[in-house]
Amino acid sequence: xxxxTTDKTxxxxxxxxxxxxxxxxxxxxxxxxxxxxxxxLAVTGLGIIVFFVLFCFAGPHLYTxxxxxxxxxxxxxxxxxxxxLGTDPQGFDVLGRIMRGxxxxxxxxxxxxxxxxxxxxxxxTVAGLAGGVVDGFMMRVVDTLLSIPFLFIVLIVATRFSxxxxxxxxxxxxxxxxxxxxxxxxxxxxxxxxxxxxxxxVMGATKARIIARHLIPNALGVxxxxxxxxxxxxxxxxxxxxxxxxxxxxxxxxxxxxxxQGVSYLLGGSWWLIYPVGGCLVLVxxxxxxxxxxxxxxxxxxxxRR
Amino acid sequence: xxxxxxxxxxxxxxVILGVSLITFLLLHGMSGSPGRAILGVxxxxxxxxxxxxxxxxxxSLVIQYFDYLGGLLHGxxxxxxxxxxxVNALLAENAxxxxxxxxxxxILAICAAVPLGVFQAVKRNSIGDNVLTALTFVxxxxxxxxxxxxxxxxxxxxxxxxxxxxxxxxxxFVIFTEPRAMLLPVLTLSGITVAxxxxxxxSAALDQLAQDYIRVxxxxxxxxxxxxxxxxxxxxxxPLVTLIGMSIPLLLTGNLVVESVFNYPGxxxxxxxxxxxxxxxxxxxxxxxxxxxxxxxxxxxxxLVAATDPRTRRA
Numbered sequence: 001x002x003x004x005t006t007d008k009t010x011x012x013x014x015x016x017x018x019x020x021x022x023x024x025x026x027x028x029x030x031x032x033x034x035x036x037x038x039x040x041l042a043v044t045g046l047g048i049i050v051f052f053v054l055f056c057f058a059g060p061h062l063y064t065x066x067x068x069x070x071x072x073x074x075x076x077x078x079x080x081x082x083x084x085l086g087t088d089p090q091g092f093d094v095l096g097r098i099m100r101g102x103x104x105x106x107x108x109x110x111x112x113x114x115x116x117x118x119x120x121x122x123x124x125t126v127a128g129l130a131g132g133v134v135d136g137f138m139m140r141v142v143d144t145l146l147s148i149p150f151l152f153i154v155l156i157v158a159t160r161f162s163x164x165x166x167x168x169x170x171x172x173x174x175x176x177x178x179x180x181x182x183x184x185x186x187x188x189x190x191x192x193x194x195x196x197x198x199x200x201x202v203m204g205a206t207k208a209r210i211i212a213r214h215l216i217p218n219a220l221g222v223x224x225x226x227x228x229x230x231x232x233x234x235x236x237x238x239x240x241x242x243x244x245x246x247x248x249x250x251x252x253x254x255x256x257x258x259x260x261q262g263v264s265y266l267l268g269g270s271w272w273l274i275y276p277v278g279g280c281l282v283l284v285x286x287x288x289x290x291x292x293x294x295x296x297x298x299x300x301x302x303x304x305r306r
Numbered sequence: 307x308x309x310x311x312x313x314x315x316x317x318x319x320x321v322i323l324g325v326s327l328i329t330f331l332l333l334h335g336m337s338g339s340p341g342r343a344i345l346g347v348x349x350x351x352x353x354x355x356x357x358x359x360x361x362x363x364x365x366s367l368v369i370q371y372f373d374y375l376g377g378l379l380h381g382x383x384x385x386x387x388x389x390x391x392x393v394n395a396l397l398a399e400n401a402x403x404x405x406x407x408x409x410x411x412x413i414l415a416i417c418a419a420v421p422l423g424v425f426q427a428v429k430r431n432s433i434g435d436n437v438l439t440a441l442t443f444v445x446x447x448x449x450x451x452x453x454x455x456x457x458x459x460x461x462x463x464x465x466x467x468x469x470x471x472x473x474x475x476x477x478x479f480v481i482f483t484e485p486r487a488m489l490l491p492v493l494t495l496s497g498i499t500v501a502x503x504x505x506x507x508x509s510a511a512l513d514q515l516a517q518d519y520i521r522v523x524x525x526x527x528x529x530x531x532x533x534x535x536x537x538x539x540x541x542x543x544x545p546l547v548t549l550i551g552m553s554i555p556l557l558l559t560g561n562l563v564v565e566s567v568f569n570y571p572g573x574x575x576x577x578x579x580x581x582x583x584x585x586x587x588x589x590x591x592x593x594x595x596x597x598x599x600x601x602x603x604x605x606x607x608x609x610l611v612a613a614t615d616p617r618t619r620r621a
């Protein structure tokens with residue numbers, strides 16, 4: 001019992017000792033990178049992401065399959081021989097299909113996250129810097145939008161647009177900037193009152209200089225961590241949209257649509273339509289979550305050193 | 307305390323008004339004129355215009371919004387032209403089954419997550435803790451429908467012990483009358499919730515374990531079991547109250563997916579079918595109700611936390 005709580009209240013652990021001996025000249029970002037690389041889960045996560053990016057984008061050049069022409073003769077073949085993961089009801093090679101679906105899922109995830117984080121950062125910075133009534137109003141708008149379940153509004157809007165990589169990214173991005181907006185605002189509010197900003201003001205720095213040289217670089221950590229989690233969330237969200245029938249249309253595909261097609265054949269025992277693509281989806285989302293967790297911790301390292 | 311509750315109530319009203327503005331604008335922006343919806347695509351533009359004029363749909367948006375708001379205040383959520391039924395009736399017809407499904411899943415999730423989280427905190431970094439952490443990570447990274455599909459694959463297809471479809475009875479209490487047919491939907495819905503709750507419960511319990519009062523209780527000779535049940539549990543559950551209040555959107559979204567996958571006739575399936583019909587009055591009516599529930603959930607959670615922990619009232 002006591003043993004399990006000592007490192008929280010008791011003497012510094014070995015890890016803290018090592019950090020304490022680091023040269024003082026080490027920059028914040030190098031510290032962050034170092035803490036990140038020491039985290040095994042993070043490195044694994046990063047490895048998985050790199051693997052899947054190569055698998056989905058370079059893979060189709062090495063393992064060429066026809067993903068456009070329907071081939072009823074070779075539909076629903078079990079894995080083996082020419083088709084390592086079998087074929088789907090249209091006769092498409094499942095391995096090649098996963099690569100193609102992964103391209104769209106990863107692209108939408110990344111685009112949506114960038115859009116959301118971009119809007120959120122801008123909004124949060126403006127609210128945090130403006131303060132007062134403007135801030136109050138802007139945050140009530142965020143509260144209002146946050147109280148509407150995300151998937152509801154995204155689905156309703158998605159019924160009106162044809163589904164493309166761009167439209168899905170825009171829809172998802174347009175409704176997921178609320179969390180980053182809150183985070184960035186809180187960060188800006190706390191940074192504004194720190195000593196180094198006061199010091200810069202005293203030294204005669206202009207407002208623009210404080211924003212560009214002090215606030216943005218210091219808030220960047222929070223923003224980068226947020227992008228990682230946003231990618232994970234967007235990949236899940238687009239899978240849900242695809243599963244509910246609002247995904248990309250033939251010949252394009254993303255993992256959610258692929259899974260929803262597989263469901264109908266699950267009862268017939270075609271497990272290869274579900275498990276490989278489902279596994280890829282979970283692995284990728286988990287990898288982004290690992291990297292996000294690790295980034296958050298390693299940016300904490302930087303904050304501790306400040 | 308009264309002042310705090312009043313202030314929170316005030317912001318909640320503002321937020322709900324904001325939501326009603328959004329649903330109103332979406333209703334107008336997405337669905338076009340009710341005249342077109344009622345008279346059909348064959349009707350002439352003049353007939354549609356005449357209908358809209360007669361029923362006041364040609365007035366300015368501001369006036370129409372106050373009309374809509376007046377309807378909402380009288381409990382009127384609108385009319386589904388596709389089904390020719392009031393949205394109220396449609397929602398009321400399905401609300402009981404969905405509420406029952408969510409409540410059972412939520413209670414199950416809490417009953418599982420609290421002991422799991424405390425266990426993980428007490429035995430932290432043990433094999434059991436690591437296995438559970440890994441499991442929650444997987445569940446957390448999994449879309450709801452994938453969990454549902456895996457459960458169907460294992461229990462309905464592989465073992466053949468449970469049906470793959472939910473019970474189709476229209477009774478609100480179908481969970482209790484046909485528990486076998488409802489086990490998979492309930493498990494799916496509580497599965498995703500457990501993953502989230504137990505994670506929070508673990509860190510909440512960890513925070514409490516490091517507090518002095520635990521050490522004092524141990525030092526005065528109380529058994530570990532008594533410390534855990536009498537002291538730790540009460541304090542470690544406060545974050546959970548907030549979490550439950552905040553997880554209403556998660557439950558509503560979960561319902562939407564679970565009911566579509568298992569074909570359970572509730573609000574989620576109604577929403578899913580309305581999506582395919584592009585029945586916007588129903589979609590936005592339910593969205594408004596969902597948002598109101600979310601706001602109320604947050605309000606109740608905040609008030610409960612303020613009641614249990616006076617320090618939060620000043621914030």
